[in-house]
Amino acid sequence: VWKDGTRAIDKDVPDVTKSIINHVNTSLARQAYNIDDMGAYQAVALAARDDLLINWNETQLNYTRKAPKRAYYLSLEFLMGRTLDNALLNLGLKDNFTQGVDKLGFNIEDIIDKERDAALGNGGLGRLAACYLDSSASQELPVWGYGLRYKYGIFQQLIAPDGSQLEAPDPWLEHSNPWELPRVDVTIDVRFYGHAERLDNGKAIWSGGQEVLAVAYDVMIPGYHTKTTNNLRLWESKPKRGFDLNSFNAGDYEKAVQSSNSAETITSVLYPNDNTMVGKELRLKQQYFWTAASLNDIMRRFKNYGKPITEFPEYVAIQLNDTHPTLAIPELMRLLVDEEDVPWDKAWSIVTSTFFFTNHTVLPEALEKWPVPLMQHLLPRHMQIIFDLNLTFLQAVEKKFPGDRDRLARMSLIQEGYPQYVRMANLACIGSRRVNGVAELHSELVKTTIMKDFVEFFGVSKFSNVTNGITPRRWLDQCNPALSTLITETLGCTKNEWLKDLYKLEGLLKHVDDPKFQKKWAAIKQSNKERLAHHVEVTLGIKINTKAMFDVQIKRLHEYKRQTLNLLGVVHRYLALKKMTPEQRKKINPRVVFFAGKAAPGYYIAKLTIRLIVNVARVINADPDTKDYLSMFFLPDYSVTLAEILIPASDLSQHISTAGTEASGTSNMKFCLNGGLLLGTVDGANIEIAEEVGDSNVFFFGHLTPAVEELRYQHTYHPVPVEEKCPALAAVLDEISAGRFGDGSVYEPLLNTIRQGDYYLLTEDFDSYIQALSMVDAAYQDRTEWIKKSIRTTAKMGKFSSDRAILTYAEEFWNIEACKVP
Numbered sequence: 074v075w076k077d078g079t080r081a082i083d084k085d086v087p088d089v090t091k092s093i094i095n096h097v098n099t100s101l102a103r104q105a106y107n108i109d110d111m112g113a114y115q116a117v118a119l120a121a122r123d124d125l126l127i128n129w130n131e132t133q134l135n136y137t138r139k140a141p142k143r144a145y146y147l148s149l150e151f152l153m154g155r156t157l158d159n160a161l162l163n164l165g166l167k168d169n170f171t172q173g174v175d176k177l178g179f180n181i182e183d184i185i186d187k188e189r190d191a192a193l194g195n196g197g198l199g200r201l202a203a204c205y206l207d208s209s210a211s212q213e214l215p216v217w218g219y220g221l222r223y224k225y226g227i228f229q230q231l232i233a234p235d236g237s238q239l240e241a242p243d244p245w246l247e248h249s250n251p252w253e254l255p256r257v258d259v260t261i262d263v264r265f266y267g268h269a270e271r272l273d274n275g276k277a278i279w280s281g282g283q284e285v286l287a288v289a290y291d292v293m294i295p296g297y298h299t300k301t302t303n304n305l306r307l308w309e310s311k312p313k314r315g316f317d318l319n320s321f322n323a324g325d326y327e328k329a330v331q332s333s334n335s336a337e338t339i340t341s342v343l344y345p346n347d348n349t350m351v352g353k354e355l356r357l358k359q360q361y362f363w364t365a366a367s368l369n370d371i372m373r374r375f376k377n378y379g380k381p382i383t384e385f386p387e388y389v390a391i392q393l394n395d396t397h398p399t400l401a402i403p404e405l406m407r408l409l410v411d412e413e414d415v416p417w418d419k420a421w422s423i424v425t426s427t428f429f430f431t432n433h434t435v436l437p438e439a440l441e442k443w444p445v446p447l448m449q450h451l452l453p454r455h456m457q458i459i460f461d462l463n464l465t466f467l468q469a470v471e472k473k474f475p476g477d478r479d480r481l482a483r484m485s486l487i488q489e490g491y492p493q494y495v496r497m498a499n500l501a502c503i504g505s506r507r508v509n510g511v512a513e514l515h516s517e518l519v520k521t522t523i524m525k526d527f528v529e530f531f532g533v534s535k536f537s538n539v540t541n542g543i544t545p546r547r548w549l550d551q552c553n554p555a556l557s558t559l560i561t562e563t564l565g566c567t568k569n570e571w572l573k574d575l576y577k578l579e580g581l582l583k584h585v586d587d588p589k590f591q592k593k594w595a596a597i598k599q600s601n602k603e604r605l606a607h608h609v610e611v612t613l614g615i616k617i618n619t620k621a622m623f624d625v626q627i628k629r630l631h632e633y634k635r636q637t638l639n640l641l642g643v644v645h646r647y648l649a650l651k652k653m654t655p656e657q658r659k660k661i662n663p664r665v666v667f668f669a670g671k672a673a674p675g676y677y678i679a680k681l682t683i684r685l686i687v688n689v690a691r692v693i694n695a696d697p698d699t700k701d702y703l704s705m706f707f708l709p710d711y712s713v714t715l716a717e718i719l720i721p722a723s724d725l726s727q728h729i730s731t732a733g734t735e736a737s738g739t740s741n742m743k744f745c746l747n748g749g750l751l752l753g754t755v756d757g758a759n760i761e762i763a764e765e766v767g768d769s770n771v772f773f774f775g776h777l778t779p780a781v782e783e784l785r786y787q788h789t790y791h792p793v794p795v796e797e798k799c800p801a802l803a804a805v806l807d808e809i810s811a812g813r814f815g816d817g818s819v820y821e822p823l824l825n826t827i828r829q830g831d832y833y834l835l836t837e838d839f840d841s842y843i844q845a846l847s848m849v850d851a852a853y854q855d856r857t858e859w860i861k862k863s864i865r866t867t868a869k870m871g872k873f874s875s876d877r878a879i880l881t882y883a884e885e886f887w888n889i890e891a892c893k894v895p
């Protein structure tokens with residue numbers, strides 16, 4: 074029985090073994106005595122799925138009966154990772170399954186390890202969506218996710234012999250996926266191309282073109298210790314008609330299957346770009362296919378409530394995860410005006426009461442814009458709607474700011490030129506009730522930069538902040554079970570209580586000075602470091618000194634995230650070590666620096682950065698003078714699952730973006746929750762983390778956001794050579810150029826981004842970065858003080874639970890309430 078009085082699923086150990094054996098015999102059609110770990114995983118997953126399904130059915134039935142207002146989270150990315158361990162923990166069945174599996178002669182951790190990640194996302198934005206689903210279900214909120222069922226998730230990363238990144242496909246569905254339920258009965262027609270004919274009063278008829286089927290696959294999302302099990306609906310594209318019979322009968326088989334192939338292509342692969350816009354037609358097709366199918370589905374469900382269409386916003390809230398689903402705005406207009414006969418103005422008021430828009434970046438290269446000719450061709454009716462909306466909108470702007478032509482040009486949904494472009498952020502803004510950023514600083518930047526004109530037009534109250542969060546279930550209880558147990562013992566409340574009210578972690582502060590507690594805390598960190606070292610030894614065949622400080626930077630490769638700064642810092646340290654005598658070196662604390670992360674396949678500089686990291690690592694790790702004091706690793710194929718091993722093992726993590734560029738960051742929260750200290754710039758959520766834990770428990774460096782613009786101006790119009798600006802950095806660059814880490818000419822394009830222009834301001838921040846690293850070294854010398862900082866950090870992470878974030882969305886934006894399963 075859970076604390077709230079609801080019953081957990083009853084499944085004792087004999088029930089568990091019975092159910093697993095049953096699935097081996099029936100679902101897998103195999104013999105129980107002849108099963109390997111992979112077969113065992115499949116049977117165990119099916120056994121857990123049975124329990125999820127019971128809860129899922131009851132939850133959905135309850136929603137249908139009670140007909141509450143619902144919220145929908147539209148995201149092109151859901152970076153879920155593995156499911157089995159999470160499902161067992163949320164169901165409260167981990168112990169019984171562990172024992173049951175043991176009785177059958179297997180080890181639960183080995184079985185868990187057989188599952189492939191569901192990697193339907195690039196990075197932060199996709200993982201945030203996954204954390205929000207976990208929190209919605211855990212808070213018993215009627216929230217569904219909508220996304221695409223990509224056949225291939227984010228590519229697998231390999232490292233070539235020369236150190237560069239190679240990409241391989243991620244066929245994650247090769248083995249059947251027990252966590253999805255195909256809903257062949259839920260299919261929706263989606264139209265592309267064709268012709269839109271205007272009628273009176275704003276209506277039109279859209280016909281012809283290509284029709285594609287969207288087929289629903291449902292993924293169960295269990296809440297932590299609650300019956301509520303929500304739904305993530307992913308769409309797969311399918312041809313509407315098998316193949317073109319006319320061509321087939323004429324003997325042209327290639328042409329006969331062409332159009333069905335093009336239908337299947339839509340959901341074949343996740344675009345591997347993160348924080349850069351790529352203007353490919355297929356990507357726009359994905360966006361429309363997904364928003365059209367989702368809105369149609371949402372509309373059908375709303376109609377089952379039997380309410381008048383004008384009450385749509387009383388029962389439906391839709392959150393747009395960045396601009397990727399912005400086509401949902403003209404699509405809902407089309408459904409209301411063309412298909413439901415709602416007058417244009419009424420339709421617009423329904424639309425603008427339904428949508429909410431989250432912005433995740435202010436970087437200009439990441440803001441989505443689509444060529445008008447492309448959109449006209451693919452979605453002729455939507456292009457009409459956008460032009461009509463724009464006309465009315467610009468008239469209103471003109472009325473409020475008469476004669477301000479520059480303002481009109483900036484605010485227009487259309488960027489003029491040849492070709493014209495549709496500005497998706499502007500459309501998302503005018504079509505939504507509220508707009509939010511993802512951390513305090515970022516939300517201020519949204520208001521003062523990309524949305525400044527819109528703040529002046531709509532008023533500031535439309536714009537706000539919801540600082541991101543992470544689920545403590547996956548990012549502490551699941552990935553760091555020993556720490557979770559120690560916390561539960563220490564706090565004197567149940568695990569359920571603190572995992573659902575993370576502010577309770579503050580209770581750890583009482584124990585900061587207790588040497589026994591400190592010792593246990595340190596021992597857990599140590600064993601997590603050994604777990605990581607073991608993993609690296611098994612997968613890469615490399616031995617790691619676990620007595621060293623583990624210093625970790627894991628995130629997508631991007632110039633603004635400045636992995637290069639970290640790398641150049643390591644080279645600087647290496648050169649300094651080389652100059653020391655053996656006696657001097659002995660005083661140095663050994664350090665192991667870990668990097669991991671993928672580069673977009675078309676991002677040349679990011680890929681070159683990986684290549685340099687790998688080749689610097691080779692030289693440093695092989696140098697007998699220094700290798701006991703400094704080593705460095707690039708761990709290939711970063712994933713949610715690898716993060717779950719790396720994060721609990723880190724002493725220090727780096728979040729060192731140029732101030733004002735990282736909207737929030739969420740791994741910073743994960744490291745701190747696991748007692749890793751933070752080395753970072755005054756950017757994104759780093760600032761709020763420091764506010765919580767206190768300045769003395771984080772290591773900050775670098776210029777602040779307001780300085781960045783001025784410095785960039787200086788770099789452009791009054792450049793100063795690196796040798797003058799920052800001699801220490803110039804020396805490092807020269808060593809690389811001179812070939813100390815392999816042919817230096819290979820890296821010139823990367824080094825030149827710093828020597829010329831230096832848009833991300835490495836030369837401005839290098840000295841203070843090196844200084845911050847020395848302060849880290851000094852702090853690590855006093856191990857007891859370090860452990861205290863670590864405890865204090867974890868204790869103050871309450872704010873960063875995604876439960877807090879999702880409740881803010883639910884209460885302040887969506888106006889939805891918990892809907893408990895009776």
Ligand code: 26Q
Pocket residue numbers: 195196197198199201344346347348349350351352356433434439441511541735736737738739757
């Ligand atoms: C857009 C158009 C075409 C192709 C790809 C894209 C695209 C895809 C992914 C643009 C952006 C993304 C992903 C962005 C992202 O992950 N942003 C991160 O979001 C996190 C959650 O809010 C923040 O913590 C990070 O700071 C932010 O970088």
